[in-house]
Amino acid sequence: MNVLLLGASGRIGQRTATELLDRGHTVTGVSRSGTVEGTDADGFVAVAGDATVASDVAKLAAGHDAVVSTLGPSDDESPEVLLDMIRAVVEGLRRADVERVIWTGGAGGLTVGPETMLVETDDFPEEWDAIARAAIEAYDILSEADDLAWSYLAPAALIEPGERTGKYRTADRELVTDDEGDSYISMEDFAVALVDELENENAVHTYLGTGY
Ligand SMILES: NC(=O)c1ccc[n+]([C@@H]2O[C@H](COP(=O)([O-])OP(=O)(O)OC[C@H]3O[C@@H](n4cnc5c(N)ncnc54)[C@H](OP(=O)(O)O)[C@@H]3O)[C@@H](O)[C@H]2O)c1
Numbered sequence: 519m520n521v522l523l524l525g526a527s528g529r530i531g532q533r534t535a536t537e538l539l540d541r542g543h544t545v546t547g548v549s550r551s552g553t554v555e556g557t558d559a560d561g562f563v564a565v566a567g568d569a570t571v572a573s574d575v576a577k578l579a580a581g582h583d584a585v586v587s588t589l590g591p592s593d594d595e596s597p598e599v600l601l602d603m604i605r606a607v608v609e610g611l612r613r614a615d616v617e618r619v620i621w622t623g624g625a626g627g628l629t630v631g632p633e634t635m636l637v638e639t640d641d642f643p644e645e646w647d648a649i650a651r652a653a654i655e656a657y658d659i660l661s662e663a664d665d666l667a668w669s670y671l672a673p674a675a676l677i678e679p680g681e682r683t684g685k686y687r688t689a690d691r692e693l694v695t696d697d698e699g700d701s702y703i704s705m706e707d708f709a710v711a712l713v714d715e716l717e718n719e720n721a722v723h724t725y726l727g728t729g730y
Contacts, residue, residue: 519583519716522616523547524569524607527554529679530622530705531588535562537682537709538586541717548578570602575610584618585611586712590649597652604656608663620715622708623657623670625701626650628693628727636675636693657725669721673708674729680704686711686728688721694729703729 521538525531526547535557538545544561547554552566567574569589579585587607591599604621611619626637626646636642637650653672660668674694686707687694695701703711711728715721 520544520581521546521716522579522582522585523588524567524575524578524585525549525588525590525622526557526564527551528588528590530673530677530708532556533679533705533709534586534588534712537706537713538716541713543713543716546578546582570599570606572606572609572613575606576613579611579614579616582614582616584620584716585616586620586622586716588622588712590622597649600649600652600656601659604659608660608666611666617665618667618716619660620669620671620712621656621660622712623672623725624650624653625672625675625693625727627654627657627691627725628672628689629691630693661723661725664723667719667722669715669719669723670725671708671712671715671721672725672727674703674727675701677703677705677708680706682706682710684710686730689727690721691725692727694727696730701729 521543526535527549539559547564548567554564567578589603630636
């Protein structure tokens with residue numbers, strides 16, 4: 519597929535670019551600077567664009583089969599920027615007539631028990647609260663875009679650079695935990711999950727948790 523990858527220079531984005539390219543997809547990788555470190559394979563083009571601007575997203579997305587987002591606000595930006603991004607992406611895809619979008623979301627809105635989201639639990643780190651709540655609001659906006667074939671994939675509670683095992687589990691709107699109750703996924707395996715969803719379309723109009 520010919521894929522537009524928004525956030526290609528980021529930590530999850532670089533690994534997603536690698537996973538897409540290794541599986542034979544062609545990738546246009548977007549960042550604000552237009553440079554993406556460590557990805558110089560055939561089939562990859564790095565371009566500059568602002569994902570908070572719908573007209574930029576529309577221009578970038580035109581002619582692609584699908585859009586994968588690994589966007590996130592920089593550390594020095596407000597988490598609310600995520601809402602500018604999701605609005606611009608929804609509007610940009612409509613203008614470009616591209617239906618398929620897979621969005622990297624947050625684990626905070628996943629349920630951990632009856633009617634309890636992870637972000638509402640006592641142990642949820644204070645410093646992640648604002649971005650987690652912005653990510654839930656982003657989900658609310660995306661989930662209203664019924665005309666798009668969206669999927670919202672959340673990492674586990676903890677996601678770090680690690681190993682690509684190719685194995686992971688998913689759950690519909692639930693936090694995925696292992697036998698010890700830990701919720702973890704490597705960035706490499708989360709990239710596998712994003713590309714699996716792109717290829718298999720198992721979670722259209724779904725908020726999916728991932729983990730081991
Ligand atoms: N457990 C969890 O729920 C969890 C944990 C980690 C991450 N996440 C989510 O996963 C996403 C990605 O995380 P990450 O750690 O890979 O983030 P990251 O390393 O900060 O990457 C963010 C990417 O977004 C791009 N970007 C930011 N603003 C942009 C703009 N206005 N226009 C175009 N591109 C822009 C950045 O590119 P430039 O800065 O080069 O322009 C970069 O490529 C985030 O939404 C984050 O909230 C969730």
